[in-house]
Amino acid sequence: MNRDLVVGENYLLHSCLDFSATYMAVSTLEYDLEKNSSFASSQTVHALHRVILKKVHSHQRQSYFLYRKAAKTLRFLASAGENQDLASESLESLKHIVANSDGPSHRAAAEALGSLPLKIRAPSLNEESTTKVSSITWDELCGKTGLNEACHMKCMGRSLVFSLSSDLVFVIKLSRSNSDNAALNREALWMTYLQTVKHEFPIRFDIPTPYKFEETYLFRLTDFPDKLKNSVNNRMDSGIGFTVHPDYFVYPNPLPDEENIDRNNFMEVMKRNAYLLGRLASMGIVHTAPAPLFHNRLQRRRRCDGGYYEWPRGGRLDRWLMSCRYPNLGKSGIRDFEHLEAISGASSRYYRFVGNHLISIILIGASYFRxxxxxxxxxxxxxxxxxxxxxxxxxxxxxxxxxSFNSYYEGFTGRKTGDRLPVDFDNFVSRLIDEFGVDRYMEEIFRVADQQEMSNVEFNEFLLERGFNRSTIERLPRGLEDITILTGPHLGGFNQRISLPELIHFAETAASYCICDRYIFDQRLY
Structure with missing residues (x-):
């Protein structure tokens, strides 16, 4: 087998002109090494590196699959072999490809680094049953929380925010459905857990303190003062209650009529939240929606992926500016713990979520200017x-x-960055401003299939919310033809690729470097 291995390596080093033969040579190499990785050498690494970086077959439509197989073999040598020197060489080879390539070869190498198994053990929340909701009176709530009718109340989304003092508010976060009950219960459990590990965060992170009522976090008020009830736009059903600093509701990208965030505060808030996102992820606690990103909101009901954005696929990003309207990064730190998920380090999902975090930070930053x-x-x-x-x-x-990348990297790896990220920042920032600053892509297609899933009332309300008047809606019978609506700005045309591929390239580079370096520190390969 060793002789066959050398023959395959020599072909990849000195020939590999035929695509099919090259793919078979890489496949055979992968198969032989999985049976006995001790036969691998520096020549093996060089051969695989050459296949990916030289891009002899980059014109082939299937080139990504060749590069992916070669990159996966390098990743195998980095994580499965016993030779630490060869593991380090394999990792450096993949990082070199990420730093010096683009397109399919860059994607393949980044994904290989992003799939390295990390020594991260996620916490177990031991979730309690969400079927039980405690019923309490207004007086009981006031007695437990210090609340009273004189406390100033304002509605913020589905949250009722009561001012207790200059630096403390009590929040009732209302449920919208039974499935929401489970999410809210989980949010309260995360609050409780993070209170026990708050020493892990060396910078400001205001973690809300949840209240329990008869051993449950979920409660329902049996009565509510009329003068307060008349100010509430949401359905008053079940919810959770917690106290937190008022800065919990201060966003880094405010509108002109909201609390102002100057340049210095903006940078401080963004860098601090980047660190917290990375630090939480390093503890096995991943925030899945710093900003809610979608490929297609309209088709959420009938898509198996729920319409959520999967950035490695490079598709259009739906309504980017609206997604950043109420980000889950605030002046107090990370917000909305219902979006926290426990994920252990062996999961390949880390690559996607780290990229999501970094893309979200850039989007929120762009919305600050807009x-x-x-x-x-x-x-x-x-x-x-x-x-x-x-x-x-x-x-x-x-x-x-x-x-923000440096802060995220430090939170995730536990080390400060060494070398600068291999990105042409002048060109990258120029392209970001070109796309974020000009609203070229506004249109969305309201498909017949999506119309048919709505009632007439839902259909009418949907179009009214998007700027249609009633007389126009009356001339648009539901479910007969596609309707073009203006809902942007989007990044890319409807059902097309993202108009900013440089953002995907950046996410591939940054996420792969974070995960690779965390792996190096975990395995003591430095």
Whole structure:
């Protein structure tokens, strides 16, 4: 077998002109090494590295699958063999490819690094039953929390926020459905757990304190003062209650009429939240929605992926600016713990979630600039895309990306970054501003299949919310033809690729470097 291995390596090093023969040679090499990795050598690493980086077959439509197989074999040598020197060499080979390539070869190498198994053990929440909801009176709630009718109340989404003092609010977060009960119960459990490990966070992170009522977090008020009830727009059913600092409801990207965040505070909040996202992920606690990202919101009901954005596939990003309206990163730290998920380090999902975190940070940063003039959105009166690029500061955008990545990296790996991330930041920031600052992609297609899943009332309300008037809606019978609606800005045309592939390239690079370096520290390969 060793002789066959050498023959295969020599072919990959000196020939590999035929695509099918090259694919078979890599497959045979992978098969032989999985049977006995001790036969691998530096020549093996060089041969696989050459296949990916030289891109002899980059013109082939299936080239990604060849590069992926070669990269997976390098990843196998890095994680399954007993030779630490060869493991380090394999990792450096993959990192070199990520730093010096693009397209399918870059994607394959980044995904291979992103799939390295990490020594992360996720906590167990030991979730309690969510079927029980305690019924309590307003007086009982006040007695337990210090609340009273004189406390100023405001509605923020589905949360009722009562001011207890200048630095403390009591929040009732209302459930929208039975499935929401499970999510809210989980959120309260995460609050309780994180209170026990708050010493793990060396920077500000205001963790809410949940209340229990008769041994359950979920409760339902049997009565509610009329003068408060008249101010509530949501259905008053079950919910959870917690206290937290008022900064929990201060966002880093406010609109002009909201609490102002100056440049220095903006940078501090973003870098701190980047660190916290990375630190939580390093503990096996992953926030799945720093900003809710979708490929297609309209088709959520009938898509098996729920329409959620899977950035490695490089598809269009739906309504990016709206996704950042209420991010789950606040002045107090990470928010909305219902989106926390326990994930152990052997999971390949880490690569996608780390990329999600870094993409979300960039999107929220871009929305900070756009929100300085929120009226400049969509098409102008002549039908041309609004150009809001002058709202952006390129230097601040670059500083945000680099500093936030460094903070995330430190939180995730436990070490400060060494070398600068191999990204052409001048070009990257220029492309970001070109795409985030000009609303070229506004259209969305309301498919017949999605219309048919709605009632007439839902159909009418859906179109009213998107700017249609009633007379126009009456001329649009439900379920007969596709309807074009303007819901953007999006990143890319409907059912097309993302218009900003540089963002995907950045996510591949940054996520793979975070996971690779965490693996190196875990395995003491430095």
């Amino acid at each position: 929100n300085h003039d929120p009226e400049r959105t969509g098409f102008n009166k002549k039908g041309f895309p609004v150009d809001a690029r002058n709202l952006f500061c390129p230097d601040l955008m670059q500083e945000l990306i680099e500093d």
